[in-house]
Amino acid sequence: MKKLRRRFRYWRHHGERHSLLDEEMALHVEELAQRFVEQGMTERDALAAARRKFGNMTYTAEEARATWIARWLSDLGQDLRYALRGMRKDAGFTAFVVLIAGLGIGASATVYSVVNALLLRPLPFRDPSQLVWIANQGLGDAEWSLQVNHLLDLRAQNKSFSDLAGWFNYYGAGDSKLTGSGEPERLTSVPVTQNLFSLLGVQPAAGRMFTETECQGRFELPPVAILSYGFWKRRFSSDPGILGRKLILNDSPVLVVGVLPASFDFGAVFAPGKTIDLFVPFPLTEQTNRRGNTTAVVGRLKPGATVQSAKAEFRILGKQLQDQHPERNGLAPLLSPLEQHVSGRVRPALLVLACAVGVVMLIVCANLSNLQLARMASRQKEIAVRTALGAGRYRLLRQALTESVVLSCCGALLGLVLAFAGTRALAHLSAFRLPLLSSVRVDGTVLAFTLLAAVLTGIVFGLLPALQAPALGVQDALKNDSRGFAGNRGHAWLRSTLVVSEIGFACVLLVGAGLLIRSFMRVLDVNLGFQPDQAYSIRIEPGAQYKTLPQRDAYIDEVLHRVRDARGITDAGLADVLPLDGDRS
């Protein structure tokens, strides 16, 4: 304990201790010289003899210091100082390396944070591995939803799941109309079964969930609603007084009973690209059953049950139910882990992206390797002097690697800044219909990844030049001027290999990206059968005050008439569904 304290005190004043030791040893040499003079030597000879007798002072000092600080640690400090000094001296080189490494590491960290959010991090629910997506097999590989009565029967009869829950899958973006106080607004609401939130393990941020009786009413007339956190914050500026207030939704009053937590983003997980504003009860009644295959279903496995066993059970159960109820729609349950359902489709694309970034990283390393090699060539004399002074090959290698790792770590700092900007930009891109995109951010794992990438990059790009550097004999290096080194055959070979591999990697990337862009262009070139440019759409709806059909027709005719008369509009038409939207075909 005391020893540690003494050690600590030494570390704090190590600079001072350093010079004290030197002074102490210098005194020793002087005293020795003094004695030699007394024995009859000239002063000059005496000093030289004393120095010879004392031996390598630097080495002794290093040995003495090693008592206090582990040798590798002090060596590391020395290397770091030296590397930083070298970087300052070679500012142009440093700027280039930091820029290149920063771009590469920034790109990989950004892609890694996407991969992390979508593939590696578990879904933001309780025990997400126990959640199973249950669909109904449609024609071919199509995944359809389930009929309400099938859901009720499956829920009652199955033995694999502790519960099944679902939501009405045919809600439309902007289907709900908010009027009353404030600016009227179109909202997206999802009708959900009473138990959905508890099944997912989501607790309300304020208020409560739906009760059983609230989920028994008429489908079109929800008595209550739960707000999403984003909507609550945006429209009501997070006012807790919203609980118990009534909103006018589709011309009828709806009581706000709860607010969901910020961590729950239904749209991000189940409906990428959509923002869900509120949730209303989805009654599992004959009325909703008549609507057909409308229910998306999620189940939570009982402890011990697996997706495999549940699949087997549901195959039999589905067949039984279909035979018993010929009046219902067909039922062929398709089970998959929820995680797979959510991110399964984007997995190959993300893996391709990750590989592309890996190749970019390799190009970066090859590039940096080449730069470092050139720099080593200009420093061969220095290296030769070090070798002559007794630096071992291992020590030189370590110092060179420290230098390259310091460089790549500086690059990683720049890369982190880029990654922060990149993830922010990505998280706010709603045009991409990628699940969980809004949760892409730089977190602890991404930081760890960046550090690892930095160290690896440093080692990879520094290793070749470092191994190559002392290969030339000391004498040759000291004799020749630096041009001799660059012309060295081994180096020429190494550098051309690096360049060739760089070009090879770049070709791979270029061809891949070219193919991708080509297919993208062809998607854009598909003949839609209509010309979408210069066309705009707006959603209208006769209000509740237009009661009879002729009244509504008159309203719509009037709207069309006025729109056609507006300036800059050549024509206007009406449809109950837009092309390529909804499945009414």
Add this chain to the structure above:
Amino acid sequence: MGTKKSREDLLQGTLDMLVLKTLTAGQLHGYAIAQLIQQLSNDLLCVEEGSLYPALQRLELNGWIEGNWGLSAHNRRARFYTLTPEGREHLEAETNRYRRQTGAIARIMGFAFE
């Protein structure tokens, strides 16, 4: 590698003990310690400077000696070492251990078991 290390250890152990012993007489600086050991051994033992300074640092780290600045005989600033109470205790333990060890070795070498 292994043999080299063990030999160093043996030397270290004795050198530490010798340095501590010289300091029982009073405070001394590095050069004086080396001189005293050489004189007391009738020039048989010559302390190498390369191992003296690491040894002094080691002893200080262990808290057996303490370095303070003072003036040398030639009026130069020098670092004088004194023995601490812990150092005195350690020296005693080491002396006993050494006595036992050399006694045993001497008995074997002198064929004491005749």
